[in-house]
Amino acid sequence: MCANWASTRNPTPATAGAGSLIRSCACITRVSPLTSKPPSMKITRMKTVHLLWLLLPLLAACSKNYLDRKPSDLITEEEVFRNIENAEKFVNVIYQSLPNIYKPRSAWALSSATDETNQAGDNSASYPDAGNFNTGSMSPANFPMQDQWAEYFGKIRSCNLFLANYDKVPVDPNYPERRSRLRGEVLLLRAYYYFNLVIRWGELPILSEVQNPFDEPDAIYYKRAPIQEVIAVILKDLAEAETLLPVNYTSRPNNWGRASKMIALALKGRVLLYNASPLFNPANDQSRWTVAAEACRAALDTALNTGYTLHGNYGEIFIQYFNREVIWSRPSPGAFGDGGIDREMNPRGANGYGNINPLQELVDDYEMKNTGLPITDPASGYNPQRPYDGRDPRFAATILYPGAMWKGRLLDPNGADAPRSGQISTNYWPRKYQLESVNLFAGTGATDRKWVLMRTAELYLNYAEAENEARGPGAAVYNAINAVRARAGMPDYGGGSKDAVREKIRRERRIELALEDHRFWDVRRWKIAETIDNREVHGVTVTGSGNVTYTYPVIEKRVFSAARNYWLPVPQSEIDKVSARNPEFKQTPGW
Known part of the structure; x- marks a missing residue:
């Protein structure tokens, strides 16, 4: 293990894994999450693949010869996979379903379906969104994220198609590792999509090869395999991917954003952490925690040894396009228009929609900076008449609050920033992800940003959690927690019993990873959602001037x-x- 793994050392930044999706030729730019997804592929009995409409946007600028064909012509598997350029473009499309800040069908955030934020405008009557989770108004015919079942299995099918044709892909004489790297990418992506399926649905069909429904019409109807079989498939893919992928792309920066060995290690740690948690491990098999701790430690050591360290400024992580802390990311939506980060999140007085509002429950969980104590502790130094003063610096980097200075003015929920008719606002707004330079009136000041999928701080906290559960609290656990706290300017955590440390780690994840799509899954894998997401949630109102009342x-x-x-x-x-x-294919229990 690296001797100083818990430090916040500052080597040359490893920006190789932190950038956008692929730019392998002029026509491959960042994939917009707001564009429509290509339909799933169909294979005829003659094994001719309808890939033209899937690859056309990618081939348009790079392979003009394909456009010279008659409209009825098809690109065959042979033509796609016997050309490494085309094979790589096929792989590029598989990245398109990586998660983004807003979820399917509308601009709703997963944070609004747990105790982080409120969705000010509930559109669940028109299309499924966070409101369905919060009210329980869901059915198998209509629920949020239902499209991801077909979407993710569609990407898995694309992975299987590539792997079935891998032997046809030629070696690039100018880049001999390119061919095996593509196989590694596909294996990692298949594991990633399976992981996203298993945390949503639990038991799943395991699809490991492409099957032709014309040849075997009954064979395509699979049963749902037990969760541990699915986890085993994920880990098998990641194990092979590790051997094929470079640790990062420092030497080939044009490949920034592609799957790497570093990403494979981080994903393996996350998978094993989830698999050791109560939802996946009801018998609390301690060996799972031990295996998870070892994997999380390996991921953290590798990250630190290859330059993925904690960035000195917490708030910058989410507004810089390249950042040494970010291990994997995808481009975020733009700033303007429906679905734009700044348009959806900004207060009304800044010409935003004010649609995503942090909850008082999240605000209350930020500790006091000087003491490191929760505001409920009489010794914390908290002043209820000045509730936002002296808090953990991550509070002001994550949440805009009444009276905060934003874009040259004080936020006023009773004036310019009052919600529009029909909105239910908490009178808080996200600061995370937003650029103060953006002018939503003039449509200026925006720069590209990313949606973080993995970063070093998560690896610290993953390791701390798994190590505490496997071996109990100790220096290794405290060093991991305190590395994250020190970057934020918070006092060290002094320690406690195993149960107390567990709660501390959970709180630290809540604060450090707020609004990053971890909390929704964390409260489920810990099996505390029945408490956390089954209660009243609150906002704030401010009355008076001078000595205001909250x-x-x-x-x-x-x-x-x-x-x-x-x-x-x-x-x-x-x-x-x-x-x-196939009567063995059963609905999820309770539904």
Whole structure:
């Protein structure tokens, strides 16, 4: 293990893994998450692949000869995979379904489906969003993220198609490792999409090869495999991917954003951490925690030894396009228009929609900077008449609050920043991800940003959690926690019992990783969502001037059923198609 792994040392930044998706030729630019996804591929009995419409946007500027064909012509598998340029472009499309800040169908954030934020405008009557989670108004025919079942399995099918044709892909004489690197990328992506499926649905069909429905019409109707079988498939893919991928792309910066060995190690640690957690490990098999701790430690050591260290300024991580802390990311939406980061998140007085509002519950969990104590501790130094003073610096880097200075003025929820008619606002707004330079009136001041998928701080906290559960609290656990706290300017945590340290780590994850799509899954894998997401949540109102009065009204009474809400239902359309052909394919219990 690296001797100074817990330090915040500052070697040459390893920006190789921190950038955008692929730019392998002039026509491959960042994939916009707001553009429509290509339809899933179909294979005819003659093994001719309808890839033209899938690859056309990628080939348009780089392979003009394909456009000279008649409209009825098809690109065959031979033409795609016997040309390494085309094979790489095929792989590029598989990246397109990496998660982004907003979720399918509308600009709603996963943070609004747990105790981080509120969705000011509930559109769940029109299309599924966070409101369905919070009110329990879901069914197998209509629920948030239901499209991701088909989307992720579609990407897995694309992975299987590439792997089935891998032997056809030629070696690039100018870059001999390119061919095996592509195989490694595909294996990692298949593991990543399976992981995203298993944390949503639990038991899953395991699809390891492409099957032709014309040849074997009954063979395509799979049963749902047990969770541990799915986890084993994920880990097998990651193990092979590790051997094929470079640790990063420092030597080939044009490949920034592609899957790497560093990403494979980080994903392996995350998978094993989840698999050791109560939802996946109801018997609390301690060996799972031990394996998870070892994997998380290996990922952290590798990150630090290759330059992925904690960035000195917490707030900059989310507004810089390249950053030494970010291990994997994808481009975020732009600033303007419906679905723009700044348009959706900014207060009304800045010409934003004010649609995503942090909850008082999140605000209250930020400790006091000087003492490192929660505000509920009488010794913390908290002043309820000045509730935002002296808090953990990550508070002001994450949340805009009444009276905060923003874009040259004080935020006023009773004036310019009051919610529009029909909105239910907490009177807080996100600061994380937003650029103060953006002018939503003039449409200026924006720069490209990224949605962080993995970063070094998560690796510290993953290791701290797994190590505490496997071996109990000790210096290794405290060093990991305090490395993250020190970067934020917070006092060291002094330690406690195993149970106390567990709660401290959970709070630290809540604060450090706020609004990054971890909390929704964390409260589920810890099996505390039945408490956390099953209660009243609050905002703030401010009255008077000078010595103002703060009150904390209930915004919503949220519900969560322990009997069924830990896993999503299989879309009813899939049940209708499959169950008649294979009665072993069952709906998720409780649905």
